[in-house]
Amino acid sequence: MPITAIVFFGLAKSRLLKAATYWLILSSIVFYGYWSPIYVPLLLISVAGNFFFGYWLNLTESGTKLAKTLLWLGIGFNLTILGYYKYAAFIVTSTNHIFQIDLPVPDITLPLGISFYSFTQIAYLVDSYRGETKSGYSFSTYILFVVFFPQLIAGPILRYNELIPEFKKLRNFVFSHKNLAIGSAFFTLGLAKKVLIADSVSPWVNTVFSHASDLTLIEAWFGAIAYTLQLYFDFSGYSDMAIGLGLMFNIHLPINFNSPYKATSIIDFWRRWHMTLSNFLRDYLYIPLGGSRKGELRRYTNLFLTMLLGGLWHGAGWTYVIWGGLHGLFLITNHGWRKVGIKMPSFLAWFLTFNAVVFSWVIFRASSLNEALEMIRAMLGMNGISLPEKFQVLLPWLSYREVEFMGFPYLPSDYKQGLMVLILLLAVVIGLPNTQQIIQRFQPSWLWAISLGGIAALCLISLNRVSEFLYFQF
Structure with a gap:
């Protein structure tokens, strides 16, 4: 990052703007190839094909047969690449299971970020078909838009109008102390979310989910809440880091999270969680399917199909499909309730929404449908309740209520501290300002410098642990 920024702004200051652009492209490709260079050609083929x-x-009149043909060929091009690398093994495995056959399952490693750059470029093609991308830009600008x-x-x-115009503004080639300061603050807070919070909670989640069939009520809820928080701090942390890095280069990337666990309905949740994906699904899937223009039954069908495909986008597995379908049903229920016109108390609305999200995250996280069902059984108390042995002396009458006094073998050894950490983190995500709200109060000062410097130092000390982002291969 420092080398990339120094060379980029050095070239720009020398008025070598094309060279600065080429340098940023090269740096991005090297960054992508650092994990596995063999997938760099695939990325470049995807970029060149979509361009x-x-x-x-852009040269064809919108709405003509030729334009429609080009659009579908382009979408097919993206879905073929995405389908092979992400879904081929899933399709073969499912076929073997359904028809009781033994086709060889391809051993395919999912390329980094393939779902993200595929959806970004599908959106670009649809915008091109609609005539929204006809302003002139070069191949170098387009490739930088993607990589x-x-x-x-x-x-x-991202969408075309959110990033390509940014690369064409001359002022964005001028180093900005203000953007560097704000970007560094964004990046540091995002890194802290990932390294200090999400990675600390991760071992608790792994232990609980790996013993799903042996859990009791408290252990299951501990694991479910821990994963709910891990996923938020992990993915929103990445998004904050991306926004911060973009600002260092004077590029404004869109906000992707807005306190989703404060939502008081599932509709509200999807306006706050992974906002760019929600916008994509709405604009490029739900509305083209007909949206709400063709009656209530068609509207609910479109909602369900959109979320079903949104679930499949997240991963090649039936748990993802069921998770998407479940959120489709949640949205249908939410829209139906709104038509009834009865206003629910805010706390009850939040409580129901949050619990619906937690239960659905269990299915999302589980390695199999059976594991998800075992977790949900335990969360509903169907596997019984266990308490520490010392409670047997204080509450002996609970022994007759099918309560066991065996402790929590799948919680951290200091489970009291673990519970307090989860309660504190819940209070943070529900009651405190989010990253962008904190940054709005940012003012260059010694207090900010010392605070952010201290957080950054803690993050660097914690980087001895290797932990991928949960979305790094989506």
């Missing part, structure tokens, strides 16, 4: 389709769509390293691996999912 070709977009170029011809710009802060957002390449895990988003946010």
Whole structure:
């Protein structure tokens, strides 16, 4: 990052703007290839192919048969690449299971960020078909739009009008102390979310989910809440880091999270969680399917199909499909309730929404449908309740209520501290300002410098642990 920024702004200051652009492209490709260079050609083929389709769509009148053909060929091009690398093994495995056959399952490693750069470029092709990308830009600008390293691996999912105009502004080639300061603050807070919080909670989650069939009520809820928090701090942390890195280069990437666990309905949740994906699903899937324009039954069908496909986008597995379908049903229920016109008390609305999200995250996290069902059984108390042995002396009458006094073998050894940490983190995500709200109060001062410097130092000390982002191969 420092080398990339120094060379980029050095070239720009010398008025070598094309060279600065080429340098940023090269740096982004090197960054992507650092994990596995063999997938760099695939990325470049995807970029070149989509630029070709977009170029011809810009030369073709919107709505014509030729334009529609080019659009579907372009979408097919993206879905073929995505389908092979992400879903081929899933399709073969499911076929073997359903028809009781033994087809060889391909051993395919999922390329980094393939879902993100595929969806970004599908959105670009649709915008080209609609005539929204006809302003002139070069291939170098387009490739930077796709491979710009802060957002390449895990988003946010970008649209043409959100990034390409940014690369064409001359002032964005001028080093900005203000943007560096704000970007560094964003990046530091995002890194802290990932390294100090999400990675600390991760071992608790892994232990609980790996013993799903042996859990009791408290252990199951501990694991479910821990994963709910881990996923938020992990993915929103990445998004904050991407925004911060973008700002260091004077590029404004869109906000991707807005306190989703404060939502008081599932509709509200999806306006706050992974906002760029929600916007993509709405604008490029739900509305083209007909949205709410063709009656209530069609509206609910479109909602369900959109979320079902949104679940499949997240991963090649039936748990992801069921998770998406479940959120589709939640949204249908939410819209139906709104039509009834009865206003629910805010706390009850939040409580129901949050619990619906927690139960659905269990399915999302589980390695199999059976594991998800075991977790949910335990969360509903169907596997019984266990308490520490010392409670047997204080509450002996609970022994007759099917309560066992065996402790919590799958919780941290200091489970009291673990519970307090989860309660504190819940209070943070529900009651405190989010990253962008904190940054709005940012003012260069010694207090900010010392606070952010201290957080950054703690993050660097914690980097001896190797832990991938949860969305790094989506």
